[in-house]
Amino acid sequence: MNKKVLVTGGAGYIGSHVVRQLGEVGYDVVVYDNCSTSSPKAVLYGELVVADLADTDRLYQIFAKHEFSAVLHFAASLIVPESVTHPLDYYANNTRNTLNLIRCCSVMGVNKIIFSSTAAVYGQPQENPVTESTPTLPINPYGRSKLMSEWLISDYGKSSQLRYVILRYFNVAGADPAGRLGQMSREASHLVRSACDAALKRKPGVRIFGTDFPTPDGTGIRDYIHVEDLAAAHLDALYYLERDQESQIFNCGYGHGYSVRQVIERVKAISGVDFPVLETDRRPGDPACVTANADKIRKLLGWKPKHNNLDQIIRTTLAWEMQREGLIRTA
Structure with missing residues (x-):
């Protein structure tokens, strides 16, 4: 073939x-x-x-x-x-x-x-x-x-x-757990990366775009x-x-979501850094909550995720970003 x-x-x-x-x-x-x-x-x-x-x-x-x-x-x-x-x-x-x-x-x-x-x-x-x-x-x-x-x-x-x-x-x-790959962009906008940037003092803090969504803590929920x-x-x-x-x-996706506040709190806990958080208005085009039913891909493709854990996602992101800063050695 x-x-x-x-x-x-x-x-x-x-x-x-x-x-x-x-x-x-x-x-x-x-x-x-x-x-x-x-x-x-x-x-x-x-x-x-x-x-x-x-x-x-x-x-x-x-x-x-x-x-x-x-x-x-x-x-x-x-x-x-x-x-x-x-x-x-x-x-x-x-x-x-x-x-x-x-x-x-x-x-x-x-x-x-x-x-x-x-x-x-x-x-x-x-x-x-x-x-x-x-x-x-x-x-x-x-x-x-x-x-x-x-x-x-x-x-x-x-x-x-x-x-x-x-x-x-x-x-x-997240990033490759072996430290070979991760986000290369200096200006990534995704929440986990942005929060890790704040923990590493690359950014002055993290902004929450919208605190009045119809969710338990008012912030957007994502899978x-x-x-x-x-x-x-x-x-x-x-x-x-x-x-x-x-x-x-x-x-x-994994079938369950975390709010913006929850992600920020986990990044603070894992990094040990209490960085500033600024609450601001919603961004245009942002939905309140989106999570996946992934039963179909598991059934038809036999997909078996190995990293279904928010803390692991954050830890691999943080490790990759620290490695890029020269703060830790490559795995």
Whole structure:
């Protein structure tokens, strides 16, 4: 079996963990990434091509050079507030570039794709945890750009030989427990990372965006999934497609949530640092609560998460960030 795969966005936070796991089990990987928000240093296996999905000539050249058995598509913009202020950029980078990639797959005869989607496609769900059949009603351009990409993939799949797995991520956090990979960005906006930055004095404190949500403590609730477990779900999805199974959509989460206040308190406790917390208004596009029902991926793919623990997510994040600061040695 041909085990050469293309990974778009493979130098990014999630993509790099997947590339490492693919390399560890023997896949030949080509990473296609413009490195605008990622680092070449994060690509631990395979070949890195620094290019943009908007550059279709370059994309076709890479497909012509290699015989790919599958594509894993991570490359995207993903900051919700930024999508509200710059929606056209999100539709261009997320939706249009997905179209470019799928069209290239069509022309070059690649008929397996794993797509990185998001819980943002559900918007503000009426019930939690959400299942894959929960209505998709995104409330921000980021979620809409991803849902449009899902539709594009699904519609093309119905008219062709393309088979796909769409993975709807919940809130991804954590780092490689062995200290090889983590978030490379200096300006990551996710809560766990931001709180760890505050604990390490990189930031003066942490802001809570909204304290009047209809939740027990008034702050937003999210389902946090460790990046290593999410990466493993991609390998499970690839094995699934290699067995010629039918296309599917799966939630990727643990099925329980933590509020913003709870996460901040755990970061303080684990780090031993009582950093300042500033309460401010809600951000546009933020839902009150979103958690995953992940029964389907466990049943059909046999996915078995190993890091379902908020404290472990925080500890691996903190260890990675301390390592980057030179405060501890690499594991």
